[in-house]
Amino acid sequence: xxxxxxxxxxxxxxxxxxxxxxxxxxxxxxxxxxxxxxxxxxxxxxxxxxxxxxxxxxxxxxxxxxxxxxxxxxxxxxxxxxxxxxxxxxxxxxxxxxxxxxxxxxxxxxxxxxxxxxxxxxxxxxxxxxxxxxxxxxxxxxxxxxxxxxxxxxxxxxxxxxxxxxxxxxxxxxxxxxxxxxxxxxxxxxxxxxxxxxxxxxxxxxxxxxxxxxxxxxxxxxxxxx
Amino acid sequence: xxxxxxxxxxxxxxxxxxxxxxxxxxxxxxxxxxxxxxxxxxxxxxxxxxxxxxxxxxxxxxxxxxxxxxxxxxxxxxxxxxxxxxx
Numbered sequence: 258x259x260x261x262x263x264x265x266x267x268x269x270x271x272x273x274x275x276x277x278x279x280x281x282x283x284x285x286x287x288x289x290x291x292x293x294x295x296x297x298x299x300x301x302x303x304x305x306x307x308x309x310x311x312x313x314x315x316x317x318x319x320x321x322x323x324x325x326x327x328x329x330x331x332x333x334x335x336x337x338x339x340x341x342x343x344x345x346x347x348x349x350x351x352x353x354x355x356x357x358x359x360x361x362x363x364x365x366x367x368x369x370x371x372x373x374x375x376x377x378x379x380x381x382x383x384x385x386x387x388x389x390x391x392x393x394x395x396x397x398x399x400x401x402x403x404x405x406x407x408x409x410x411x412x413x414x415x416x417x418x419x420x421x422x423x424x425x426x427x428x429x430x431x432x433x434x435x436x437x438x439x440x441x442x443x444x445x446x447x448x449x450x451x452x453x454x455x456x457x458x459x460x461x462x463x464x465x466x467x468x469x470x471x472x473x474x475x476x477x478x479x480x481x482x483x
Numbered sequence: 484x485x486x487x488x489x490x491x492x493x494x495x496x497x498x499x500x501x502x503x504x505x506x507x508x509x510x511x512x513x514x515x516x517x518x519x520x521x522x523x524x525x526x527x528x529x530x531x532x533x534x535x536x537x538x539x540x541x542x543x544x545x546x547x548x549x550x551x552x553x554x555x556x557x558x559x560x561x562x563x564x565x566x567x568x569x570x
Contacts, residue, residue: 296526384533392529394545399525406545421526455498459534461527464501 258310263352267332268325268341275345276329277322277353278306280313286481287318289355289372291346291364294385296421297458298327301361303465304457304473308359311474317481322349324367335417338428339382339436342367357481362458365438373443375477378456382436386410389420410434447476488539488563495534496556499527512557517550528553541566 258280265275281287290309293301309319324342326334346367349355358374360367365379390406390413397404412418413430449456452472457464493507500523517523523531532543543566552562 384537388529388533391532391545392526395525395528395548455501459498459530460501461499461524461530462501 258306258313263322264348265322265325266341266344266348268336268338273325273332275323275325277320277349278309279321279353280309280319281353282318284316284318285356286316287320287353287355287357288312288374288477288481289346289349289353289358290319290321291358291360291367292321292324292327293361293458294327294363294366295389295423297362297385300458300460300463303463304470305361307465307467307470308474308477311470312478312481315474315478315482317478320349320353320355322353333424334429335424335426337426339366339432343369357477359477360438366433366436368439368444370439370441375445375447375480376438377447377452377473378449378458379438379446381438382433386420386430386433389423393420445480447473451476486564488567489560491538492535492560492563495531495538499531499534510556512555512560514556515554516556516559517553523553535563539563539567541569 258278261277261279262274263277264272267273290305292298292305305321309321312319322345323330324345325332326337347369350369350372355372358368358372359377360374360379361377362380363382363385365376366382368376390409393409394404394406409418410430413425414427417424417426418430419425452469454466454469457466457469493510496502496510497504497507532548535541536543541563552558
């Protein structure tokens, strides 16, 4: 496993530098992973890396790039919209020349066209947004304040909003409301029943599950080595 | 009597709370949820509601959510069953 800074388009123009985790020995089969978003990113990161380790052992390269505004990025999340992440994903394709893509959860909202691959637990942008809005309404209520989901959404669309500890700009809120995972003959959906156990993105705390990592890696390896 | 809603709701609780397989089978109508299960914070409640909407094909309004809803497994199930009938 190596860490690399890679040149990634910055929101608003220019090129910045983002982190990528790589398992790269220049092998013909190469997987680009588009990570889960926001809170789910933390909950899914360990499983994601564990899957890449297993694929590495099976002779498959893997790369997990940071998106601007996420993980170790120096770009403020507030400045980012989904198009910035789509541009980042396309730049990652140019840089790392993957043969396949795996999008985890919200990562499916920025899958670059033309690559075969998988969507693991794909989710609509509006579902992600609604859950974060709802968590904010509930936690406000616990501290004795009433907030309404519609009013929060309106604020978010107008001036941006902080949800679940993330500062979102109005563009991202609007983008999430509209975005749906892509449908394509080359993209297969991986359902949780195939992996077994409970989806780790639902857990209140980040967790790991070796059996799930084994199962997900097996699905990918079988598909890529076929 | 176990209904489809009951089974689905138990599966959702297992997923969201990260319960061990079989643990949820011991839940009765009187099993306490909110306050009794330390895992159920506001983020987990939001996830739980979203999954309920998704898998039970219902719509839940924020106004319908209060402490009583999560008091016991029975109260949450009754809410879900009523929602399913409306749907």
